Amino acid sequence: MWKTIVRRLLLMIPQLIALSILVFVMAKMMPGDPFTGMITPDTDPARIEELKEELGLNDPLPVQYVRWVKNALQGDFGKSYTFQRDVASLIGERAMNTFWLSFVSVILLYLIAIPLGILAGRYQQSRLDKFIVFYSFITYAIPTFVLSLLFLYIFGYKLQWFPTGGSVDVEAEPWTLRYIWSRFYHILLPAITYAILGTTGVIQYLRSEIIDAKTMDYVRTARSKGVPMRKIYTKHIFRNSFIPIAAFLGFTITGLLGGSIFIETIFGYPGMGQLFVYSIAARDYSVICALVMLYGFLTLLGSLLSDIILSIVDPRIRIE
């Protein structure tokens, strides 16, 4: 298995190189540059030309690409033109924000979805099951921004249970208890929204797996042997039903850094999704390229992780 993992890791290198060329070329092919749309009657076209020259935007593409790769290999992803900051530290800051939000979201998601999925599967056709199915259809159908705004309106502004925006209270000193609580408190409402929106998949998978498993031979065997129902569920059915959920876990973990543009925008939470969309609009090439490379790497890593996890939970699967 170790051999496979190393091989997969090595295989990532050409994949990432291909991705980097693709991303770089496509980013540069977009119409405009960081200065388009920034012009005012006071802007001097000659100065913009000068700045483009200084930023190397006028060099031939291969030259720009090689320079970018060289710097990137040394950990220098360049400077964000719009934020006037080092890309690595900019992304680092946003990635932390997004990570904590996603982390809380995912925990909440599983906390909500797993019990609901199990109950719905076990008590299929009951009123509870029907309610859960109904619930999951609703959360599946409702657009992200609608639920976000609804929650923000009800819990943020009307009931005032939660803060309505930002990631932390300005008065809180960094890394005091109050600061950590404030961060958590700010994350909670967006995380709940995020979690509720994501539950459908997990509930449906679990439910149908459990329902399927109930008719399986091994369950019938167990029942005919007189094993109590409760034990059949905990020992046999649940364990098998979790396989597809586990398969997703790898992607879920790496997806923690993806961020959600809608949630971040509506809750005014500075995260990765927003940064990505914004930097595309602003033609902030260094940020775009760094982010796509990061996402690409995470996706590859996620699929590897998923395979590894799968091989652990399902003894029938062995990576060779």
Next chain:
Amino acid sequence: MEVVDAIKDTENQVATREDIMKRIILLGIALFMFIGIGSSAVYSQNVTLPASVTNEGKPIKGGILKVGIVKDEPFQGVFLAELYENRYDAAIMSYASNAIFEMDGNFQITDEGIASLDVNQKENKVTITIREGVRWSDGEPLKIEDLILPYEIIAHPDYTGVRYDTEFKNIIGVEEYHEGKADKISGIRKIDGRTLEIRFKKLSPAIFSGGDGLWTYAAPSHQLKGIPVKNLIESDAVRKNPVTLGPFKFHKIVPGESVQFVKNPYYWKGEPKLDGVYVEVVPSSSVSVAIGSGKYDIVTGFAATKWPEIQKYDNIDILGRPELYYSYLGFKLGKWDPEKREVVTDLNATPVGNQALRQAMGYALDVEAVCEVLFFNFRQRANSLIPPAFKGYHDASLKGYTYNPEKAKRILDRAGYIDIDGDGFREDPEGNKLEIKFATMAGDPIQDEIAAYYLQNWRDVGLNVTLTTGRPIEVNAFYDKVEADDPEIHVFMAAWGTGTNPSPSGLYGKSDAFNFSRYTSEFLEETIRKIDSPEAFDPSYRAEQFRIWQQYMAEKAPVIPLQFSYEIVPVNKRVKYYSIDYGNPVELHEIELLAKESIKSK
């Protein structure tokens, strides 16, 4: 003074990409909120919003003014006038402003500020004198070196912003300093502890509104001196603890999200009455609800198109003022010659070279309806290329192109644009089919509606106008095409923020790359020259030249102004007095609150 900040630097951005992104993402959201709150569309009949408001009551002692800045992304957080590039940073900084001049209603520098300006037109130099006893927010006295430092930052070889431009090079010695040939800027001389002299290559009337290369801010040299210019933009002095001159000083900053200001005890006009100001970024999707629930005392950057969402709230007053902005219809009448760096007009190479046709296209547009239905009259049909906020220069007598389809048809008939083959569309005077390509920016759903309506307007007078590329064009691509004189564009719709100097040079001159219509003539060049000439130091002469220019542009119609816009600012009823009048803005240090908490709408 906030006028200098807010106008000169913050308002002169045209529809930026952020705005457009914001609109793309939030189209659906806005719609949902609109319905969700249960508001119904109500039209304001005429814009009569006051520029100031006074609420009765007994003020509390101190208190924190809560300000919301409508923005869907985090702010950049470059808090130094010399370095920031984003207008939201400027809006935040205005509470702690380092501006040394104040301006009057005509955007002319007055003697009321920290510094006064004395212009010696004959010798092309100015003398700046600072008041005695002005201190920085850390107690250090303001020095002449603090006025010189900004020039040395901007002219520094390591400076990477847009401000080192042709205008800035108008200061004598700046170029030598930039190239490293001199260790001082020779044209800038400290006379004594309170006086600075700056010599220029030439002076124009723009000097009185802070143009010609004059810099209107001070920078704290005692804090910044040791930091290399290259590292300045990422330094704590710029990002975390800037030292400032204004009524409030930076206390705490959550990067990208919020800023806590506290009062500056050293403020030269006296200690502020408030304890502080809290500024926070608020997403456009929830700003209306936030205003209703009394979350903010002042909201800046509120889109006037969302006015129906807040107009029923009883906890606020809505203030308004004209913006330094106009949108326009531009006709492509030539090309840019990159070799000679000048505009080459060729009226025969374009289907819209005929002046009568351009005029008819102007009369055919029902801009009035667009203003009323889509902008609730917070936009008005523009009659000239000078926004009315420039009272001294705006030609109010100019009729402009008011909606008159019959007149448009008459003009077209007379000019020989007649439908010969009976397909409903007019042919050109030579009898050839006429198809006019119209370019418009995508991203803003309202702009899409407007474009569709204008196409209909032109169809109504028999003109076959179609969209370039068949659909609205993404904003970056749009500007690429317009700048490159794409042959597929005959007419385009865009906008300018004018800044505080309305001079047409830079936008309509022969050597101006931003002269997107590529129209020039000897008379036009002459008029533009006169507007910024030495004679124009006489305000009545300058006003007369502005009038001539406006009328000439209206007649020739290389660009037709479409709309002027209003900025609206909701103010909570617990604020005792607030004003956004350009000539008489509220003094930030005198703001008082009438209640401990902001007032909620019932």
